[in-house]
Amino acid sequence: MGELIRFNNVKKTYNIGEKSFNALDGVDFGINKGEFVVILGPSGAGKSTLLNLLGGMDKATSGEIVIGGETISNYNDSELTDYRAENIGFIFQFYNILPTLTVLENVELINDIVKNPKSAKQILKEVGLEKHYNKFPNQLSGGEQQRVSIARAIAKNPLLLLCDEPTGALDSKTGVEVLKLLKKQCDSNNGENTVIIVTHNSLIAEVADRVIKLKNGKVESNQINENPKKIEEVNW
Amino acid sequence: MLKRKMFRDIRFNLSQFITIFLMVFMGVMVYAGIRSYMDGMTKTADIFYEDNNLQDLEAIGENFTDEDLKQIKDIEHIKNAERKLTVMGTMENEEERTLQVNFIESNEISKFYVKDGKAFDKSKKGVWLDEYYAKNNNLKVGDTIKIKYEKETLEEEIIGLINVPDHVYDIKDESEIFPNHIDYGFCYLSINEFPENIIKQEIMKKMNVTDETIFNTAMPDFRAQDYLIYNYVMIDVDNEENKNNVKNQIEEKIENAIAVTDIKDSISYSSYQGEVEEGETYVGVFTGLFLFIAMLSVITTMTRVVKKQRTQIGTLKALGFKKGKITNHYVGYGLWISLLASLLGLIIGPLFIGNLFMGMEMEYFQIPNGKAVISTSSFIVAIMVVLVVSIVTYITCRKELKENPAETLRAEMPKVKQNSLNITTKGIFKKMSFSSKWNARDILRNKMRTAMGIAGITGCCMLLVCAFGMLDTMNNFIETQFEKLFNFDYKLTLKSGYSDEVFEELTKKYGDSTSQSLGIEIKEGDEKQSNNIFVDDSKESVRFLNHDGEYIKLSDNGIYVTEKLAETKGYKIGDKISWHIYGEEKYYESEIVGFDRNPQNQNIKMTKKYLENLGIEYKPDSIYTNEDLSKIKEIDGVELIQDKNALEEGMLSMINTMQTMVVLLIIVAAILGGVIIYNLGILSFTEKQYQFATLKVLGFKNKKIKKIYIKQNNWITIISIVLGLPLGFFMVDFIFKMALSDTYDFSAKIKIASYAYAIVGTYIVSFVFSKILAKKVRKIDMVTSLKGNE
Structure with missing residues (x-):
């Protein structure tokens, strides 16, 4: 399959007072369509910054980011918003679902931004929440909330699913369930969907097609995993 | 630290x-x-x-003698009494300046407050002048003024500038609302200064003598002070509760007393x-x-x-x-x-x-x-x-x-209580758009904040309605008074005691639309209430309105009372009231046959024919005309010429003051409403920030998020307007009902346009501040907002 993502010498500099700090310090890598990617690194390595750039939530200080043939590093705010709306699904460590909307409403929210979203009820069924349509988020367990978040992300059938420590706040059993769902999303749609997971949990890397290691704002390694393990096989 | x-x-x-x-x-x-x-x-x-010992009662009469004064002073509960001879004079060569001239013997009651000059002394020549009048006419102590009274001119030096407690509010007549202190004032002189000649002429007239020499021989011992015609007695009563008793006693014992009035009913005090x-x-x-x-x-x-x-x-x-x-x-x-x-x-x-x-x-x-x-x-x-x-x-x-x-x-996270929001997952809420649902629940979760917002914006809207409504109500009052009720251009007030020839001449020239005012007392059990009757023969130069603002024609079979008077006294149609004319003993009984509405004057009305049926002679005191009198200053037999337009303009100028207040109200309303909307917006922003950041990440456009954010303010504004409009009306109504004394009767009249202004004004305030708030949405940084939550 062809290349979906290309980072060319991407830098992201934060100015804190008079000092400046390079969160990303000249990052180059590529990711192919349909891959299940894990980005690994200790805290402060620049993982979240990388994800934010990928998701169009933040702009690079310099360098080029090409996604699906489009150079998004040249986009303005409004173009980035459209880019996010059409192509990106997000999953956060703390779920970020709206507390005043019910489970179903949180997923249906997508109807307001995407033209042909998947049926919210159908997706909630797929993630096993068909019994909780009318509940509010605070009535759900952490794993259930994360599944709402996943349902919301995949409802728009995104080209790219970005996950920031998706299992970070969950116990291991629930974490496995969540990973399975993410893998399933990656494999659906004839294996065209790309999923990127940012984590410091190296165990997850064992199931990935590709593992990118970050350290001090630079790519330490970018390896293809020839024989990814099945999720059940990993010893959590 | x-x-x-x-x-x-x-x-x-x-x-x-x-x-x-x-x-x-x-x-x-x-x-x-x-x-x-x-x-x-x-x-x-x-x-x-x-x-300064304001008098408690005032007796009005035509001639209070020394004996009368002594008798009054002897009545129990009376501490003191003083006579006063009051006439109207004008300034020589400045006929438009009128002075009320008082001649007194002593000054223990309604004592002068001497601003400048000397205290009262009967033996002194000279005049104590109204301080405000002096100030507005550039007169000082030591200046000399010439006061014309009848055919005499008093040339007097100003020896004191004074304020007097029964001259707190002084107007020439009822047509003036605000005293201007330029063409009307008062002055006091010692009784010794009263022109002897006037008394002499008066007595000669009575004696039918025209030659002064004959008079002098007929009355060699003539002393003018024996014939002075005191027309007022000021009475100081020892105790408020004895007033009524004293009043009745004077009316009974003193034949020369036409009426005894409470000072609290005087124009000066009550105004x-x-x-x-x-x-x-x-x-x-x-x-x-x-x-x-x-x-x-x-x-x-x-x-x-x-x-x-x-x-x-x-x-x-x-x-x-x-x-x-x-x-x-x-x-x-x-x-x-x-x-x-x-x-x-x-x-x-x-x-x-x-x-x-x-x-x-x-x-x-x-x-x-x-x-x-x-x-x-x-x-x-x-x-x-x-x-x-x-x-x-x-x-x-x-x-x-x-x-x-x-x-x-x-950072603060919204807490969601399941129970309170359950309702919003059913019924009509189900069909709501996402943003409406979100806002509806936000309101439910923050009832106090919402209530404060509604209270604030409602107040803002009320102030706006009030501001415009007060102007409307005043304008409506002026229109009713001057366009609807007054159907003439000029009103001529006749001098009292005019001759038939003079009257005939006047009516020939200016038409026969006339009226008469009768000062009366109405008997109510043991009490007597003073009032007046307007006897109408104006041939529709003066018109009357019913409750609904339609014109009515007075019938000849009874009296009409104004609605407000009927309301305060509890009169109903068919009631009979018993009244007598001031200075006459005879009581009449009249049936109320209708109500009319008058914004400025609560009194009784009857036709000339009804008056004559009661056996009372109709003696008009006013003529109404549409002749152009703008160039005429003086008419023989006419005391006062009043131009309706000038009166109306006088009233309108009062509205100018009100306009300043209205502008002030509008600014205050706008600032307060704005601050409240802004504060509430900011208060809710911190907790919403994270949700908005999430929406932003999902791909919601800034514009859409702003719309969601502002929606709540719009709702609050709409609810507040719905509440504020009627409340604003009630506030205006309350102000005009409560603020004005019993003689006024006007209720709030607010034009549709004014409501529209208030709506637009409130909405603009809300819109502008919402826009300022919404700018914050653009500034939300997704990365930090979401991080802050971790």
Whole structure:
């Protein structure tokens, strides 16, 4: 399959007072369509910054980011918003679902931004929440909330699913369930969907097609995993 | 250390603290200022009346003799009595300047307040002149004025400039509302100065003598002072409750007394009292509402400041500061600032606003030493304001402290109570758009905040309705009075005692639309109420309106009373009232056959024919005409020529003052409404920020998020307008009903256009401040907002 993502010498500099700090310090890598990617690194390595750039939530200080043939590093705010709306699904460590909307409403929210979203009820069924349509988020367990978040992300059938420590706040059993769902999303749609997971949990890397290691704002390694393990096989 | 933190916090949140300071300051200043003006009015007058011994009763007659005076003084409960000879004069060569000229024997009752010059002395020549009149006409002590009375001219030196307690409010006649002190004033002279010649001529007329030499031989011992015609007696009663008794006794014993009136019914006293009562209503309604809205904005701002300090509160707590210490620290914010602002308001309010209004009032009302008086209620209000601010700060702070430090260290997350939101998953809510649902639930979760918002914007809308409504109501009053009721261009008031020839000549020239006013007393059990009857033969030059504003024609079979009078007295159609003309003994009984409505005058009306049927001679005192009299200054036999348009313009000029107030109201309403909307918006923004960031990440456009954000304000604004319009109407109605004395009858009349202005105005305020708030949405940084939640 062809290349979906290309980072060319991407830098992201934060100015804190008079000092400046390079969160990303000249990052180059590529990711192919349909891959299940894990980005690994200790805290402060620049993982979240990388994800934010990928998701169009933040702009690079310099360098080029090409996604699906489009150079998004040249986009303005409004173009980035459209880019996010059409192509990106997000999953956060703390779920970020709206507390005043019910489970179903949180997923249906997508109807307001995407033209042909998947049926919210159908997706909630797929993630096993068909019994909780009318509940509010605070009535759900952490794993259930994360599944709402996943349902919301995949409802728009995104080209790219970005996950920031998706299992970070969950116990291991629930974490496995969540990973399975993410893998399933990656494999659906004839294996065209790309999923990127940012984590410091190296165990997850064992199931990935590709593992990118970050350290001090630079790519330490970018390896293809020839024989990814099945999720059940990993010893959590 | 915390003290240092407080000062720095204040510096970093300067704009919020300035808002709090200004709002408290303005609220207290306006309240204390206007309160001090009202109390100043009452107090100043009380002192003046007391110190200068205002009479309690006044007897009106045609000729009070020495014997009468002695008899009056002998009546039980009467402390003192003085006679007064009052006539109307004009300034020589300046006929448009009228002076009420009083000749007195002594000055123990209604004593002069001598502003400049000498005290009263019967033996002194010269005139004590109305101080305000003197000021407005550039007259000083030592100047000489010439007063024309009948055919005599009194040339007198001004020996004193005075204020007198029964001349607090002096107008030439009822057509004037505000005294101008330029073409009308009063003066006092010793009775010795009364021109002897006038008395002589009067007696010669009575004796049918035309030659003075014959008179001199016929009355060689003629002494003018024996024939002086005193027409007033001022009476000082020992006790308020004995007034009625004394009044009846005088009426019984003194034949020369045509009527005895209570000084409280006099135009001077009651107009001033009316002004005070009118003011009291304004004070209550406006300063109350103003203070309320100002407090709302202070409370919302204070809450905002404390909430902003949430993480710091958490830090302080985590560091081990005791709850009490942290609370004290934050309560200090509200306490010191509101205390300082209140104190300043208490000082500045009376000093500037109070004395400004007092000064304006004292241009019209003649009372010496008028100044604002700070009352206890202002102190109480100031203390309450400080308390409320401190308590609100305390409660907000305590709320934050209740959570454990770990919680507080995080940005505030909305807490969702399942039960309260359950309702919103059913019924009509199901069909709502996402943004409506979101907002509906946000409102349900923040009922207090929403209630404050609605209260504030409703107040804003009310003030706007009130501002426009007051103008409308006044305009409507003027239109009713001058366009509907007065159907003439000029009113001629005839001199009393005119001859038939003169009258015939006048009617020939100016038409026969005439009327007569009769001063009467109505018997009500043992009491007697004075009033007047308007006898109509104006041939529709003066018109009458019924309750619904339609013209009515008076029938000849009874009397009409004005609605307001009927309401206060409980008259019904078919009731009979018993009345007599002042100075006559005979009582008449008349049936009420209808009600009419008059905005300015509550009295009784009848036709000429009905009057004549009662056996009373019709003797018109006014002629109404549409002839152009703009160039004519004087007509023989006519005392006063009144131009309807000039009267109307006089009234309209009063509206100009009101317009200034309206502009002020609008500005105040806009500022207050804006501050409240802004504060509430900011208050909810921190917790919404994270949700908006999420929406942004999902791909919602800024515009869409702004719309969601503003939607709630729009709802609040719409609800507030729906509430504010009728409440505004009631407020105007209340003001006009309560503020005006019994003689006035006008209810709120607000044009549709005014409601439209109020709606547009309220909406603009809400829209502008929402727009400013919405700008914050663009600034939300997704990365940090979402991080802050971790």
